Amino acid sequence: MSKIDSLFVTRLYRAKLSELGKKIDQAELETTCLSIAEDDEAGQNWCEANDFPGYTSYASLDDLPWRFPIFKDLVKALDKHVAEFAEDLEFDLDGKKLKLNALWINILPEGGIHTSHLHPHSVISGTTYVAMPEDASAIKFEDPRHAMMMAAPTRNADARDEMRSFIYVKPDVGDVLLWESWLRHEVPMNMAEEDRISVSFNYGWE
Numbered sequence: 001m002s003k004i005d006s007l008f009v010t011r012l013y014r015a016k017l018s019e020l021g022k023k024i025d026q027a028e029l030e031t032t033c034l035s036i037a038e039d040d041e042a043g044q045n046w047c048e049a050n051d052f053p054g055y056t057s058y059a060s061l062d063d064l065p066w067r068f069p070i071f072k073d074l075v076k077a078l079d080k081h082v083a084e085f086a087e088d089l090e091f092d093l094d095g096k097k098l099k100l101n102a103l104w105i106n107i108l109p110e111g112g113i114h115t116s117h118l119h120p121h122s123v124i125s126g127t128t129y130v131a132m133p134e135d136a137s138a139i140k141f142e143d144p145r146h147a148m149m150m151a152a153p154t155r156n157a158d159a160r161d162e163m164r165s166f167i168y169v170k171p172d173v174g175d176v177l178l179w180e181s182w183l184r185h186e187v188p189m190n191m192a193e194e195d196r197i198s199v200s201f202n203y204g205w206e
Helices: 026-039 041-049 069-088
Strands: 012-016 098-108 114-117 124-131 139-142 166-169 175-180 185-187 196-205
Touching: 012 069, 012 166, 026 041, 026 069, 026 098, 026 124, 026 196, 069 098, 069 124, 069 175, 069 196
Parallel strands: none
Antiparallel strands: 012 175, 098 196, 114 185, 124 175, 124 196, 139 166, 139 185
């Protein structure tokens, strides 16, 4: 009798942010993100110069937890989620820790996209969702084997999730998603009239 095993696995962690750590007031977090975006001229200029849709603090502010108490509380909660995910991944950290090395705001307006990318020089990456209008786009993950399937046929439309080339995940406000940083992902065009707001982050091994 034949036997088919799954040899490798890609893990995706999903939880409510406030399940661990101090409860985060989502309304306050949204207001803070919008206020930062309005005041951050350097970030606005970077977005304009790089044809970046909407706003990101990625290239302008690297100290949000120091500037704003709610981001300090956010990091404390994220630390707990990342520790739980690292345990599931069975990482041998060899006495070191997974430590936050980047955290930034994303505000994606109607028609905006974030093209396919990964996060080098990190171990775990993720996003927590601050505002997700009904028609806002899901996050799209790509099978990491995809580039090596040069002669393979496409998958059936009703293929099992673990066999698909792309997976779309529609998070809710207050969710946190975590994945290993080598996993390629993108945000397709935001079809909602309202802004899609999220806070993304990277953890490195230090």
